[in-house]
Amino acid sequence: MSANTRVADYAIHPQFTQRWSPRAFTGESIPEETLLSFFEAARWAPSAYNSQPWRFLYARRDTPNWERFLGLLNEFNRGWAQHASALVIVISKTSFTVPGASEETPALWHTFDTGSAWATWPCKPASVAGTPTAWPVSTRN
Numbered sequence: 001m002s003a004n005t006r007v008a009d010y011a012i013h014p015q016f017t018q019r020w021s022p023r024a025f026t027g028e029s030i031p032e033e034t035l036l037s038f039f040e041a042a043r044w045a046p047s048a049y050n051s052q053p054w055r056f057l058y059a060r061r062d063t064p065n066w067e068r069f070l071g072l073l074n075e076f077n078r079g080w081a082q083h084a085s086a087l088v089i090v091i092s093k094t095s096f097t098v099p100g101a102s103e104e105t106p107a108l109w110h111t112f113d114t115g116s117a118w119a120t121w122p123c124k125p126a127s128v129a130g131t132p133t134a135w136p137v138s139t140r141n
Contacts, residue, residue: 029061030085042120047113053093054114060086090118 006017039056047053059065061084069087070078081087092114095104107113 025080025083025085027061027083028085032060035060035086038120042117045113045117045120047116048107048109049096049099051093051096051107051113052117053096053107053110054117055091055093057089057091058086090114 008017035058042054042056043052045052045054057069059069066087069089070082072089073081092110094107094110096107096110097104
């Protein structure tokens with residue numbers, strides 16, 4: 001990574017200006033324990049009614065789902081993501097049951113809450129562990 005030239009307009013923690021999304025990975029393996037600690041951090045993210053609508057699916061390099069996950073990306077993102085040590089898919093549950101109710105109702109804020117969990121990755125546990133992350137949003141249908 002080249003020298004960080006980002007300068008914030010106001011005082012913020014350096015973890016925000018030092019965050020970056022690489023498009024080059026070494027292919028070095030990530031220990032599953034490290035990956036699971038990132039999921040654990042995301043589990044503690046805030047969500048409405050503590051509903052935690054997010055779900056993380058992952059495939060580590062050389063595991064049965066690796067090619068399947070890689071195939072979900074568009075050609076551009078597949079070009080650099082193929083060298084990552086893990087691929088993570090973030091999905092969210094679109095409904096939930098209000099405490100005290102018996103039927104599910106739409107969770108109109110599920111993407112907001114899921115974004116909260118996702119944001120824990122690049123800004124905290126991954127950066128503390130020195131693990132670069134990049135999150136492509138373009139997938140094939």
